[in-house]
Amino acid sequence: xxxxxxxxxxxxxxxxxxxxxxxxxxxxxxxxxxxxxxxxxxxxxxxxxxxxxxxxxxxxxxxxxxxxxxxxxxxxxxxxxxxxxxxxxxxxxxxxxxxxxxxxxxxxxxxxxxxxxxxxxxxxxxxxxxxxxxxxxxxxxxxxxxxxxxxxxxxxxxxxxxxxxxxxxxxxxxxxxxxxxxxxxxxxxxxxxxxxxxxxxxxxxxxxxxxxxxxxxxxxxxxxxxxxxxxxxxxxxxxxx
Amino acid sequence: xxxxxxxxxxxxxxxxxxxxxxxxxxxxxxxxxxxxxxxxxxxxxxxxxxxxxxxxxxxxxxxxxxxxxxxxxxxxxxxxxxxxxxxxxxxxxxxxxxxxxxxxxxxxxxxxxxxxxxxxxxxxxxxxxxxxxxxxxxxxxxxxxxxxxxxxxxxxxxxxxxxxxxxxxxxxxxxxxxxxxxxxxxxxxxxxxxxxxxxxxxxxxxxxxxxxxxxxxxxxxxxxxxxxxxxxxxxxxxxxxxxxxxxxxxxxxxxxxxxxxxxxxxxxxxxxxxxxxxxxxxxxxxxxxxxxxxxxxxxxxxxxxxxxxxxxxxxxxxxxxxxxxxxxxxxxxxxxxxxxxxxxxxxxxxxxxxxxxxxxxxxxxxxxxxxxxxxxxxxxxxxxxxxxxxxxxxxxxxxxxxxxxxxxxxxxxxxxxxxxxxxxxxxxxxxxxxxxxxxxxxxxxxxxxxxxxxxxxxxxxxxxxxxxxxxxxxxxxxxxxxxxx
Amino acid sequence: xxxxxxxxxxxxxxxxxxxxxxxxxxxxxxxxxxxxxxxxxxxxxxxxxxxxxxxxxxxxxxxxxxxxxxxxxxxxxxxxxxxxxxxxxxxxxxxxxxxxxxxxxxxxxxxxxxxxxxxxxxxxxxxxxxxxxxxxxxxxxxxxxxxxxxxxxxxxxxxxxxxxxxxxxxxxxxxxxxxxxxxxxxxxxxxxxxxxxxxxxxxxxx
Numbered sequence: 001x002x003x004x005x006x007x008x009x010x011x012x013x014x015x016x017x018x019x020x021x022x023x024x025x026x027x028x029x030x031x032x033x034x035x036x037x038x039x040x041x042x043x044x045x046x047x048x049x050x051x052x053x054x055x056x057x058x059x060x061x062x063x064x065x066x067x068x069x070x071x072x073x074x075x076x077x078x079x080x081x082x083x084x085x086x087x088x089x090x091x092x093x094x095x096x097x098x099x100x101x102x103x104x105x106x107x108x109x110x111x112x113x114x115x116x117x118x119x120x121x122x123x124x125x126x127x128x129x130x131x132x133x134x135x136x137x138x139x140x141x142x143x144x145x146x147x148x149x150x151x152x153x154x155x156x157x158x159x160x161x162x163x164x165x166x167x168x169x170x171x172x173x174x175x176x177x178x179x180x181x182x183x184x185x186x187x188x189x190x191x192x193x194x195x196x197x198x199x200x201x202x203x204x205x206x207x208x209x210x211x212x213x214x215x216x217x218x219x220x221x222x223x224x225x226x227x228x229x230x231x232x233x234x235x236x237x238x239x240x241x
Numbered sequence: 242x243x244x245x246x247x248x249x250x251x252x253x254x255x256x257x258x259x260x261x262x263x264x265x266x267x268x269x270x271x272x273x274x275x276x277x278x279x280x281x282x283x284x285x286x287x288x289x290x291x292x293x294x295x296x297x298x299x300x301x302x303x304x305x306x307x308x309x310x311x312x313x314x315x316x317x318x319x320x321x322x323x324x325x326x327x328x329x330x331x332x333x334x335x336x337x338x339x340x341x342x343x344x345x346x347x348x349x350x351x352x353x354x355x356x357x358x359x360x361x362x363x364x365x366x367x368x369x370x371x372x373x374x375x376x377x378x379x380x381x382x383x384x385x386x387x388x389x390x391x392x393x394x395x396x397x398x399x400x401x402x403x404x405x406x407x408x409x410x411x412x413x414x415x416x417x418x419x420x421x422x423x424x425x426x427x428x429x430x431x432x433x434x435x436x437x438x439x440x441x442x443x444x445x446x447x448x449x450x451x452x453x454x455x456x457x458x459x460x461x462x463x464x465x466x467x468x469x470x471x472x473x474x475x476x477x478x479x480x481x482x483x484x485x486x487x488x489x490x491x492x493x494x495x496x497x498x499x500x501x502x503x504x505x506x507x508x509x510x511x512x513x514x515x516x517x518x519x520x521x522x523x524x525x526x527x528x529x530x531x532x533x534x535x536x537x538x539x540x541x542x543x544x545x546x547x548x549x550x551x552x553x554x555x556x557x558x559x560x561x562x563x564x565x566x567x568x569x570x571x572x573x574x575x576x577x578x579x580x581x582x583x584x585x586x587x588x589x590x591x592x593x594x595x596x597x598x599x600x601x602x603x604x605x606x607x608x609x610x611x612x613x614x615x616x617x618x619x620x621x622x623x624x625x626x627x628x629x630x631x632x633x634x635x636x637x638x639x640x641x642x643x644x645x646x647x648x649x650x651x652x653x654x655x656x657x658x659x660x661x662x663x664x665x666x667x668x669x670x671x672x673x674x675x676x677x678x679x680x681x682x683x684x685x686x687x688x689x690x691x692x693x694x695x696x697x698x699x700x701x702x703x704x705x706x707x708x709x710x711x712x713x714x715x716x717x718x719x720x721x722x723x724x725x726x
Numbered sequence: 727x728x729x730x731x732x733x734x735x736x737x738x739x740x741x742x743x744x745x746x747x748x749x750x751x752x753x754x755x756x757x758x759x760x761x762x763x764x765x766x767x768x769x770x771x772x773x774x775x776x777x778x779x780x781x782x783x784x785x786x787x788x789x790x791x792x793x794x795x796x797x798x799x800x801x802x803x804x805x806x807x808x809x810x811x812x813x814x815x816x817x818x819x820x821x822x823x824x825x826x827x828x829x830x831x832x833x834x835x836x837x838x839x840x841x842x843x844x845x846x847x848x849x850x851x852x853x854x855x856x857x858x859x860x861x862x863x864x865x866x867x868x869x870x871x872x873x874x875x876x877x878x879x880x881x882x883x884x885x886x887x888x889x890x891x892x893x894x895x896x897x898x899x900x901x902x903x904x905x906x907x908x909x910x911x912x913x914x915x916x917x918x919x920x921x922x923x924x925x926x927x928x929x930x931x932x
Contacts, residue, residue: 014504021511083499087556104503105543108510217561217599295796295889299866300920301855302825307796308758309889316751323744327737340741347748354755357800357889400760400887 003029004119005046009039009053009065010081015104019052022108023115036060040068050119051078055090063093070097074145077118081106095226097144100236110238117236122167124148124232127157127183128199129175133221137170140225146232154178154186161191168216168232173200184215195235199223253448260444265377265437270332272375276341277328279372283348284321288313291355309355320347335380342381345369346388370425377440379433382426389422480658487659491670492553495546502542509535551604551678552659552670558598558682565639566590568599569627572606579614582623588639593632595702601678608671609641609698615664616645616696637684637702647692656688759887762915763865772876773860778819778850783874785816785904790858791841792866793822793833795919797889801867802837804884804897806844811901814846816871821852823866823921858921867918871900879903883916890917 006028010016013034020030031046033039036057043051051069055062066078077099082090094101099118102111124141126148128134134150141148149164151157155178160166169187173180184196198218216235219228291313297304324344327337349365356362366389373381397415513532566588573584610625617623624644631637648656655661657676662669679686684702772780780786789805791798802820809818820841822833833851841849852858861870871880880903886894896914903909 012500012504015500015507018504018507018511022507022514025511025514081503083496083503104499105506105539105546106503108507215567294799297794297796298919299792299794301792301923302827303923304794308755312751312755316748316755319744319747319751323740331737336737336741340744347752350752351755354759357891359891400756 003027004049005029005031006115007031007033007039007042007048007051007053009033009036009051009057009062011035011054011057015054019108022112026112026116028115036062036065036068039065043069043072048073048076050115051076052115053078053080055080055082055093061089063089066093066098067096070145076145077121079114079118091230092226094230094233095144097146097229098233099146100233102237106238114236114238117167120165121147122165125157125160125164125166125169126150127152127154127169127175127180128172129153130172133172137223137228141229141232144229146229154180154183157183158186158190161187161194166191166194168195168197168235170197170199170228170232173198197228197231197235249452253445253452256448256451257441257445260447261441264440264444266333268375268377269334269338273328273332273337273341275375276338276345276372277325280321280324280341280345280348283352284313284317287317287348287352287355290352294356312351313355317348317351320344320351335378338376338378338381339384342373343384343388345372346385346392350388350392367421367425370422370429374429374432374436377433377436379430379437382430382433386422386426390419393418484659488553491549495550495553498542498546502539502546506539509539548670548674552674556598556601556681558601558678560596560598560682562594563597563599563602564590564594565592565629568603569606569629572603572610573627575603575607576610576614579617579623581619582614582617582625584610584614584625585627587626587628589629592629595632595637597682597702598678601682605675605678605700606639606641608675612671613641613643613645613696613698616643616647618646631702631704634704636704638699639702640697640699642695642697644695647694647696648688648690649692650690653688653690657686759890759917761888761917762883763867763918763920765882765913765916766864766868767862768868768870768878768881769860769862770878772872772878776857776860778821778857780872780876781817781874784814785812785874785879786872786876787812787816787818788861788870788872789818789820790852790861790863790866790868790870790921791820791822791837792919792921793824793835793837795837795866797885797918798837798866799840800885800889800891801869801883801918802840802844803891804894805841805847805869808884808897808901809844809846812846812904815904816846818844818847820847820849821857821861822849823852823855823858825923826854855921864921865916865918866921868916868921869896869900871904880909880912880914882914883918884914885917888917 004027006023008016008020008023008030009032010019011034016032016034020032023030031042031048033042036053037060039051039053040060051066053062053065060068062080062082066080069076069078074097078097079099079102080090080093081102081104083104090101100114102114124138124146126134126137126141128137128150129152131150131152134152138148138150149160149166151160154175157169157171161169171180171183175183178186180198180200184198187194187196195216198215199221200218201221217231219231288310291307291309295307295309298307321344324337324341327334327340331337346366346369349362349369352365353359353362370382370385373385393415509532513536516528516532566586569586569588573586576584578584606627610627613625614623617625621644626642627640628642629637629639652661652663657672659673660669661673676686679700679702682702684700686698686700688696688698690696772786778788787805787808789801791801805818805820809816822838822841824833838849841847850857858864861868863870865883867883867885869880869882869884870878873879880900882896882899884894884897884900886892886896894914896916899909899911899914903912
């Protein structure tokens with residue numbers, strides 16, 4: 001198997017070269033770019049499995065680079081790094097399909113874990129007993145280049161989680177048969193690393209309390225698409241220490 | 242003239258009338274009492290006079306008490322009775338003084354009669370009229386003059402000689418008498434009216450004085466209040482300026498430090514791995530140890546920067562329903578454990594779910610729990626508890642309690658101020674950050690502490706902002722539903 | 727009582743009653759004063775049995791007075807005025823009627839002294855009312871004027887009401903008769919105490 005190719009973009013040399021070195025130790029093949037323009041040029045001619053870019057750069061910033069890259073190769077995951085959090089910029093990037101955001105300074109090991117996960121190409125699992133709703137939500141993710149699958153019941157979802165490479169789950173709380181809460185409990189037991197986002201049209205708090213588990217976040221239907229996508233990206237970030 | 246000015250004038254006018262009425266009342270009551278005494282004296286004098294002049298009436302040998310004496314006692318008594326009664330029971334009443342005025346004239350007429358129509362006794366009439374002026378109320382002259390007039394009229398009709406002392410008076414003689422009475426009346430009435438006007442002017446002046454005094458007091462109180470408010474806002478201004486300055490500094494420092502730190506961290510990670518693989522350096526225990534040091538201190542730098550940036554950046558809370566028990570569990574797991582200190586999650590799982598910014602509130606709990614754990618001295622088993630109550634229309638109250646050293650009273654006021662710390666290490670921003678986050682949720686943070694025994698930090702969140710009805714709070718600011726859905 | 731008087735209605739009633747009582751009392755008093763005494767029956771000619779002498783070249787005035795009648799003080803005051811007006815045209819006697827049974831000097835009252843002081847007037851004691859009976863006088867203050875021939879010219883009182891000084895009809899008539907010789911009438915009401923004990927049948931007064 002060929003090594004995973006990462007395009008690393010940062011104008012700060014110190015961070016770029018040390019980061020590249022760490023990545024190579026882990027077995028990645030790293031191509032460095034010192035600016036957004038250089039990165040774009042490289043992406044024209046070469047193929048990459050993953051893009052890791054700083055946001056704040058002179059000239060083309062990381063978000064514009066991401067948008068440009070997505071236009072050419074929509075299925076390549078892109079992870080952004082930020083020291084300065086320009087709220088609106090970051091928020092819009094996250095809702096356009098950036099895999100996740102790493103806040104500097106970040107733990108290298110944690111960052112490596114995220115990169116590994118991104119390279120694998122994990123799937124967002126959408127669980128809803130209404131097929132139309134499930135498919136619609138799944139297609140939202142697909143439209144921005146994120147892999148997503150729709151299932152229509154708790155047991156189906158459990159199966160998908162055990163068999164496939166799911167890292168985020170978007171669950172409708174109210175389902176016949178195995179309820180959302182029950183599913184979440186099972187999911188926690190079997191695959192604790194999966195982040196759960198809860199969606200519901202009804203009174204959520206009691207159900208949330210009933211699950212008594214750590215849900216990443218919750219939404220009420222109808223869910224604004226950009227917020228949902230942003231939430232998925234945030235769920236994929238390394239845990240805060 | 243403004244509405245306020247008009248009503249102020251009305252008030253002053255009303256108060257003047259009040260004062261005037263008080264004064265008049267006092268005058269009337271006093272004069273009523275005086276006349277009562279005078280009439281009683283006249284009655285007694287009348288009896289004495291009658292007894293002196295005509296004690297007995299004769300018919301040959303037989304004698305009887307003269308009718309004049311009887312009249313002096315009984316008619317005099319009758320005339321005096323009702324006025325004195327009224328003066329005693331209802332002094333100051335208008336009817337009282339009118340009855341007194343009429344009765345005084347009747348008494349004078351009786352005395353004139355008892356002295357056999359003596360000219361000198363007639364002086365009583367004019368004297369009594371003058372006394373009426375003491376009432377300073379011109380209306381009393383009406384009954385008095387009426388009594389005199391009717392008496393004259395009846396005498397003219399039935400007993401002309403008694404009035405004029407001559408047999409056939411001219412038709413206009415009654416006018417001559419009337420003239421003298423009216424003449425005196427006119428001047429006395431004028432005097433009463435002028436007197437009353439003067440009393441009114443005095444009252445008005447007093448009312449105005451009272452009014453301006455009151456206003457002066459009001460102004461003074463207003464000024465005091467304004468001064469207080471000014472002082473407070475000045476304090477606030479100074480504090481806010483300090484905060485703003487600190488915030489700006491914190492933001493710029495924090496931002497600037499992030500990149501260098503990231504680079505150091507990255508470099509360190511690589512070196513650590515490389516050196517740890519093998520070689521001479523790996524065998525030296527200190528090498529490994531010091532790599533640990535570098536990592537730890539880098540983490541510390543990270544945390545400091547986070548503190549600075551959190552303090553500087555006032556991020557609007559992204560309110561979502563978030564079960565408190567789970568959040569507390571997360572926060573507890575983040576805080577490094579300390580030997581001898583137990584941290585318990587006492588948040589009931591049945592607690593209603595508030596809408597809060599999960600990340601910010603987790604930070605709040607982490608800070609508070611961290612402080613609590615550090616506050617426990619070495620000499621005791623530390624107990625830190627996280628608890629919460631509220632929901633269902635009752636304001637939330639989340640508390641972190643410890644049995645540590647407590648906070649001295651003089652520090653309690655300042656602990657939420659930025660850059661205030663009693664620790665040897667630390668930015669002094671932790672509690673300021675917490676306070677800021679709580680306040681941006683619309684809540685308030687407080688502390689109760691007993692030195693040597695323990696401390697409790699409590700956060701109160703108001704119900705409308707945090708209660709959940711049917712549905713979630715959308716960070717974009719969807720309308721909040723009130724009541725349970 | 728005080729609280730009773732607080733009620734306006736009650737006070738109104740009280741004042742009304744009061745006015746009525748006072749008016750009635752005053753009316754009664756006036757009536758008494760205006761009620762003339764018994765005019766008696768004076769003789770048309772000087773009684774020959776009279777113990778006082780009659781003037782032969784002037785008018786003779788006789789007044790009969792009860793020594794203790796206070797009302798007659800006014801009569802004497804008017805007598806003084808009359809004497810001044812008559813200016814010697816008449817000789818006056820004041821007979822002090824003393825009923826039987828009273829001691830010495832019972833009649834020497836202030837009235838007696840007053841009568842003494844008037845020029846041209848001589849007070850005389852009328853023991854047991856003998857002279858009064860001769861002159862037919864029944865009321866204290868009764869004044870009789872006889873001309874030089876002994877004819878009765880005037881009989882009546884010279885006060886306007888009991889114990890009331892001041893001009894009056896009787897006085898004017900007497901003076902007119904004594905000075906001018908004629909007047910609109912020759913009598914007048916007399917006001918005073920009774921000179922004799924009240925007779926059981928004597929109820930009416932003219």
